[in-house]
Amino acid sequence: MTAITSACVYCGTQTGRDPIYTRGAAIVGRALAEAGVAVVYGGASIGVMGALARAALDAGGHVTGIIPEFLTEREAVLGDVSNLIVTSSMHERKQRMFDMADCFIALPGGIGTLEELVEMLTWFQLGQHAKPIVLGNFANFWGPLIELIEHMRAQGFITANAPVHFQVAARAEDVVPLMTAKQPLCDAGKVSQS
Numbered sequence: 001m002t003a004i005t006s007a008c009v010y011c012g013t014q015t016g017r018d019p020i021y022t023r024g025a026a027i028v029g030r031a032l033a034e035a036g037v038a039v040v041y042g043g044a045s046i047g048v049m050g051a052l053a054r055a056a057l058d059a060g061g062h063v064t065g066i067i068p069e070f071l072t073e074r075e076a077v078l079g080d081v082s083n084l085i086v087t088s089s090m091h092e093r094k095q096r097m098f099d100m101a102d103c104f105i106a107l108p109g110g111i112g113t114l115e116e117l118v119e120m121l122t123w124f125q126l127g128q129h130a131k132p133i134v135l136g137n138f139a140n141f142w143g144p145l146i147e148l149i150e151h152m153r154a155q156g157f158i159t160a161n162a163p164v165h166f167q168v169a170a171r172a173e174d175v176v177p178l179m180t181a182k183q184p185l186c187d188a189g190k191v192s193q194s
Helices: 020-034 047-058 090-100 111-125 143-154 172-180
Strands: 006-010 038-041 063-068 083-087 103-106 133-136 167-169
Touching (some): 006 090, 006 111, 020 047, 038 047, 063 090, 083 090, 103 111, 133 172
Parallel strands (some): 006 103, 038 063, 063 083, 103 133, 133 167
């Protein structure tokens, strides 16, 4: 695996009910900047997204926001980012985020965050990429999804021939170390947890 120079971070434009979500995002943003890893994210100034981006920028990091034009007002674009890319569609946004990233991090968020994460898990399963995927499982946010994936494996829908691989960081401080750890990528989907 080549060195990780950029991370695509999927997360929500809401803050959520538990303050750990935005606190964790800020820790991750700062850690990415301190590790010299550029942040690629959805471009918003609000919610978990805003906390992530501001912390990375405050720590001297490079942040690229990618947002479709129709969301620029609704999600309050963060104008202070190092690079802002406005796309014509969600499909273009997601492709640009994929192309710019060496790995993927999913922090707490809503249905859009879930959809983006599941797409990257699917693309991994189909052999379209071999980039690390880390879930920031703060306050067990991703616990129900992890349980569902284990159920899919137990029922024979995730197999050694069609693996789903990701790592789980219970603490924000563990996200970047897990992201850069030399882990086997094709392990029939066994979940690595910190």
